[in-house]
Amino acid sequence: MRWDYGKVYQEIRKSKGLTQEDVCQDFLARSTLARIESGNTIPKFDTMVFLLHQIDMSLEEFEYICNLYHPSPRQEIINAIYSQHDLVGTKEIEILQKKCQDYLKTYHDIPIEHILDILNVVISLRRNGLHNQNDDFQKNTQKIWSYLEKQNTWYENDLRLLRTIIYYFPIETIKEITPKILDSLAKYKDFQNIKSCQLSFLTCLSTIYLYNNLLEDCEKMSSMMLQLSLELKQYDSLALSQVRLGICRKDDDLIKKGLELLRLTEETALLKTMEEEIKKFR
Known part of the structure; x- marks a missing residue:
């Protein structure tokens, strides 16, 4: 990683x-930018945001360039955890788990600790199945929930954490926290990411409420x-929601509409799941 980011900024600007x-x-003294680019001044946060806006660049892209056009080890972990394609098998998840463990030997990093907790939960599920979990599984899920439970508001990555463990909550707890989840999501209604x-x-x-026969909530x-x-x-989510709404409202036309969309988009696995749900709940 290059830490002479003033010089990097100068190179990009030129x-x-x-x-x-x-x-x-007229918004910033030229002498201030000159000191930043020469490495003699560390910019304030709002100054750095202004400078990055002026060259039409995000902080993430600037950091990537500072790291010689490669993601940092930390960013590699974050990129992998949010890319479903990179974590299709248990082996890939275990490799990422090892990367987290190695990284945390050198750095104190709360988000990476949370990612490691998520990976531990997923690996335990892959190895033991949903109904055959050991004490470590319970410990990891409780650790995540203990962090989240005390917060008044859940932010984007908090919601990602919660989504990892929510399937293992009692339905009473899920009904209790659903308004808080929806409220936290609503605050981000204009945040595209x-x-x-x-x-x-x-x-x-929707899945949790359907499988607990709470059709109004579903x-x-x-x-x-x-x-x-x-x-x-x-369109896969659109079709799924159409089928689920059809089940809840006893609307066969809506169910048919969702199934046809899945056939058109060749979502065969999801189509099979929806057909099983229809048999079970309709």
Whole structure:
């Protein structure tokens, strides 16, 4: 990692054909930018945000460039945990678990500790199944919940953490915390990056309520899921929400509509799951 980020900023600025005057205008003294670029001044947070906006760059991209166009070890872990394609098998999850353990030997990093907790839960589920869990599984899920339970508001990554363990809560607890989940998600309604997390959470809640025969609650979650699926053009989720709403409302036309969409998009695995749900709950 290059820590002379003032120099990196200067290189990017020049490559874009921008002068210090172009960047600063009347909002920042040119001499301040000169000191930052020479490494003689550490910029304040709001100053760095302003400078990055001027070169049309996110903090994540700037950090990536500072790391010689590679993700840092920390970012590699974060990228992997949020990429379903990278964690399809238990072996890949165990490799990432080892990376977290090695990283935490050198650094104190609460988010990476949380990722390690998630991985421990997932690996335990893969090895032992849902109904044959040991004390370590309970310890890891409780550790995550102890961190989340004390918070007044759940933020994006808190919600991702909660989604990992919510299936293992008693239904009474889920009903109790659902309003807080929805309230936390609603605060992010204009934050584009949260949309996939919102959709995933609504799917989780819809599933939990359906399988506990709480059709009124399932209908509410599925209705919200349908609207968000339309907004995101997420057709697998749209079809799922149509089938679930059809089950809850006893609407065979809506069920048929969802199944046809799954056939058109060749979502065979999800189609099979929906057909099983229809047999069980309709």
